[in-house]
Amino acid sequence: MRIKKYTEVPSTNALAKKTKPRSWTVIWAEKQTSGYGRKKDYWFSPKGGLYFTIILPKSKIEDLQTLNILAAFITAKVIKESFKLEPFIKLPNDVYVNHRKIAGILTETVIGSDVKFSIMGIGLNTNIEKFPKELENTATSLKIELGRKVDNEKILKQIVTELKEQLKTISE
């Protein structure tokens, strides 16, 4: 697993699209200044949270669609098994804990006659202590739910390893 870690970037997905590193490279940032979700919706990304983008290998578009859903399951599984919380998946790509959003996934592809490039961005609210007023009732973090800090790198590696395994299975 090749991890490129940054202290601050505008957006890990935007950086991945710009630099186009080889597949399975992970771009990880401690903070995003312009983190975004679908339809360029703002993703609150202060220091403490986990924000990373995985450069996916060339795959069939159907496999990418499946992988997008699987990423939500894998993120939820890591939350459940590592922290004994009860996550809820809002299909296809959001994860909630106690009715509040804890993670979001944004897969972006470039397609011509076939898939040219695809990336998967994952934002997971890990060590965020407080959300701004407009998100207070709709977002949560592992720190808020558990009352303690978690290891961002360990979670990142668990998610990427599992995704790699799953892609192998669905591409076969």
Add this chain to the structure above:
Amino acid sequence: MKLKLTIQGKEYEIEIEQIDREKTKIKIGDKEFLFEEKKGNKEKTLVPQTSLPKRNFSKKEIKAPIAGTISEIFIKKGDFIKKGTKVILLSAMKMENEIISESEGNVKEIMVKINQKVKEGETLIVLD
């Protein structure tokens, strides 16, 4: 000359036969089409033997690779686009897919609108 073409997973056998200087016969599967060049100009006329194909095969079209919803259109009618130009953002299964052009040309027609749902294989853009 015999050719095999696969269009959307279906295989077509195409046979092109030059009958004389002005006539060309094209056989697609079991259907035959006769093309005749008019004397004095270069316009081609089609003399149907069975039925006319609905699609103009010479047209350059950009089609939806998957079913989804049009989120953004990056080009406008009349624009000249190169191979690799980002033309449309198609959202499917909450994935954002940038559709790029595989050929160059002028945008003759944009067949879709923002928020329109499209099927796989549906024509999005026609190029000149």
